[in-house]
Amino acid sequence: MDQFEIQRLFHFDLFGYDLSFSNSSLLMVISLLLISGFMIFAMNGRALIPTRIQSLAELVYEYVAGIVKESLGEEGMKYFPWVFSIFIFILVLNFLSLIPGSFAVTAHIIVTFALAAMVWLIATGIGFYKHGAGYLRLFVPAGVPLWLLVVIVPIELISYLIRPISHSVRLFANMMAGHTMLEVFAGFAVMLPWWGKIAPAGFMVAFTGLEVLVAFLQALIFTVLTCIYLNDAINMHH
Numbered sequence: 001m002d003q004f005e006i007q008r009l010f011h012f013d014l015f016g017y018d019l020s021f022s023n024s025s026l027l028m029v030i031s032l033l034l035i036s037g038f039m040i041f042a043m044n045g046r047a048l049i050p051t052r053i054q055s056l057a058e059l060v061y062e063y064v065a066g067i068v069k070e071s072l073g074e075e076g077m078k079y080f081p082w083v084f085s086i087f088i089f090i091l092v093l094n095f096l097s098l099i100p101g102s103f104a105v106t107a108h109i110i111v112t113f114a115l116a117a118m119v120w121l122i123a124t125g126i127g128f129y130k131h132g133a134g135y136l137r138l139f140v141p142a143g144v145p146l147w148l149l150v151v152i153v154p155i156e157l158i159s160y161l162i163r164p165i166s167h168s169v170r171l172f173a174n175m176m177a178g179h180t181m182l183e184v185f186a187g188f189a190v191m192l193p194w195w196g197k198i199a200p201a202g203f204m205v206a207f208t209g210l211e212v213l214v215a216f217l218q219a220l221i222f223t224v225l226t227c228i229y230l231n232d233a234i235n236m237h238h
Contacts, residue, residue, distance in 0.1 A: 004104060004107060004108070004176075004179070006022050006023065006024055006108070007022060007023045008020040008021070008022050009021050009022060009023060009025075009026060023103045024103060024105050024108065024111065026103075027093065027096055027097075027102070027103050027105045028093070028105060030096065031089060031092045031093050031096060031105075032089070034092055035088050035089065035092055038053075038057065039057060041053065042054050042056065042057035043057055060088065061084070064080070064083065064084045064087050064088075064223065065077070065080055065084075067083075067223065067224060067227060068080045068083050068084075068227060071224070071227035071228065071230070071231050072227060072230055072231055072234060072235070073235070075234060076227075076230060076231070076234055079230055082122075083223060083226055083227060083230075086115065086119070086222065086223060086226055087219055087220070087222075087223040090106060090115070090171070090218070090219040090222055090223075091215070091216065091219035093105045093106050094106055094175065094214075094215035094216070094218060094219055095212075095215055097175065097179065097215075098208070098211055098212065098215060104175060104176070104179050106171055106172065106175045106218075107172060107175040107176040107179055108172065109168060109169070109172045111172075112167075112168035112169075112171045112172040113164060113165070113168040113172075115168065115171075115222070116163070116164040116165075116167035116168035116171075116222075117164045117168075119164075119167065119225075119226045119229060120163050120164040120167070120229065123226075123229040123230050123232070123233045124233065126230065126233040126234065127232065127233035127234075127236075130233065130234060131236060134236075135233070135236070137236065138156070138160070138232060138236055139153050139156040139157050139160065140152075140153060140156075141156070163229065167222070167225055170218070170221065170222070170225075171218050171221075171222050174214055174218050175214075175215075175218060178207070178210070178211045178214050179211070181207055182204060182207055182208065182211065185200045185201075185203045185204045185207065186200070186204060
């Protein structure tokens with residue numbers, strides 16, 4: 001299970017805080033460099049008849065733009081660069097974790113919680129910036145009798161406050177479970193005699209294909225939920 005072990009590559013302490021550069025940090029830097037390099041190289045020429053790599057970049061761009069436009073409308077497109085960055089960053093991290101011997105960054109709750117907390121704080125800030133104290137109406141569903149508000153408002157408030165937790169656990173749990181399953185079958189394939197390796201090896205191939213799909217879906221789900229929270233902040237649909 002070394003894939004889940006955080007290892008310090010460069011030790012650095014600042015005022016008692018451990019700010020060491022770890023393998024998790026390295027994978028995130030590699031992800032950032034890969035994304036930047038891919039997008040710059042793909043869109044450098046911007047040919048009228050796109051190359052394959054330009055077509056791939058435009059496909060990802062248009063796909064995420066469609067999600068943002070459908071969820072937030074034209075007004076929400078100004079948040080598209082941020083949403084696109086979240087999607088492509090998580091997607092690349094998920095795919096990098098599938099490389100044998102790599103590190104599963106998104107299988108750590110601290111990373112996914114930091115991303116989810118960032119989304120929650122920014123969405124909340126946008127909500128209060130656009131609507132002021134009127135943003136609190138989000139916790140008061142329309143048409144609810146006054147006597148029920150004593151129950152409904154606390155429930156709505158709690159559900160809003162735990163958004164970063166549910167948002168982060170969904171990504172973390174799915175990536176952790178999938179990688180753990182792969183590690184278990186890999187262990188069986190190593191320990192068993194040759195005739196016993198066939199079934200675990202077959203399961204590994206099948207689960208690897210499934211994990212590729214899960215890696216994409218979890219990045220997509222995280223992005224869609226981000227758009228839903230932004231929609232609450234911008235349009236206050238409830």
